[in-house]
Amino acid sequence: MEFQDVVRRRRMVREFTDEPVSDESLQRILRNALRGPSAGFSQGQGFLVLQGDELKRFWEYGAAWTHETVKTAPVVIIPLSVKNVYLDRYAREDKGWTDRDEARWPVPFWDIDTGMATLLILQTVVDEGLGAVYTGIGPEAVKKLRADFGVPEDHEPIGVVALGHAAETEASPGSSVRKVARRAFDDVVRFGHW
Template identity: 55%
Template sequence: MELQDAISARRMVRTFDPDRPVPEEALQRILRNGTRAPSAGFSQGQAWLVLRGTELEKFWMYGSDAVGDSVRTAPLVIVPFSCKRIYLERYAQPDKGWTDMDEARWPVPFWHIDTGMAAMLQLLTAVDEGLGALYFGIIPSQVRAFKEAFGVPEEYDPIGAIAVGYDSETEKRDLRSRRRPIEDLVHYGAWSA
């Protein structure tokens, strides 16, 4: 599949075939491609928790009330995590010129942004593998219980979760009419009304 085809085909799938597991080769490619995302200072402050089988029952108990029952049919959930400490330590190394780990130097939290870019590569890889995927959030009030249930170190923050599987939606949603026109989003040279 060409990149443009994967981008055009990518959409959020909310119903999966529970009887078709994600092939191991596809999972490994999805995970590997996530490691190819940009990483400030090549800090690589991401990690992933892969959940399948009975692990998913526990995830849905602790992980997210934010999705409908149809999403729970996904045979695979990947939870991407970011780690701020890894970025702060990397930029306190001599080749970066900072001698401290002052978070105020960062205009935005690149640890979250880089992990989000990795998640996008994983979503596109799922499409390229002929799979459907949905990125969704973990409700903030559930994060602590989720991390405790899966033994996630305190310093790692989930930026969301990705449900992956074979698309079994019977009615595809057409959101083209809701997509904002590019003219409303792109500004050349200066911001105009």
Template identity: 55%
Template structure:
């Protein structure tokens, strides 16, 4: 598939069949994630791969508030035969930038304008989402409720210094309803691109 087609076809898929996913394809999805950029080549990420019915059940039990049950939002997602949980590790970045070639020995977090550990892990997640499309599959990235993170860690033995930035379901697409959010439509280039100066946008429209 051409790269432009992969980008154009990428969308969040919330409904899956029960057809299994080839483990070799999952290997490829994770391998591509390793090519994401990372500050200082810190690579402070980890990916929890869940691909058995038992593991998937434990995930949903841990990530869902008690008594919530299966709702219209999660029903289709729960059929996905694979869940990957990307996790970021701030410590890896603080350690890397305290190294002699970086020299931030004070490990002061205020040096970081944004949390690159989360951003880099998010870019790795995006590479997974794009690979999924290229493989003819569907995927959805969604958040793990903050109050459920301790239960998630306990369920899978995740160390305290690794934080899930979300979760990705992967599977074969089934027909589903379009998300109400899509009714908003995509913003166009003229709405988001400021050429050379923030106030240049109106001039850009007039020039066209």
């Protein structure tokens, strides 16, 4: 598939068939996520992949913040941001800092880089002929997620990607894209000066 087609076709899919995702597709999706930008090549991400019974257990406490049809996805990937990896990396000699001071970071690159890796997941899903939805994870679920799946305290979930074979061919009726128009290019982009 051409890259522009991947960008154009990427959308949030909220209902999936029961067809499994091949191991080959899942490996490609995850390997591409590892190719995302990373400040100082810190590589401070982790990805928890849930399938089968693990997935059923996860959805037991995900009901409050996820539409029921999303639970039909055969795979969930939870991208995790690891701030400590970035702070440690930038305290090394080649970066010129001698401490782990968070004040040096005007924005949390650990979350930004993990978000970019997540976009690569979403784009690769499209390129594989699959569908996916990215959704937030409720704060009340994070503690249980850590306990149930052994997620380390310094790994912060930034959301959930549910993926599989799409059961829908267009945006679902409840989708925001049906209610809100895409902002015009000239309303968003400025060249040279705002």
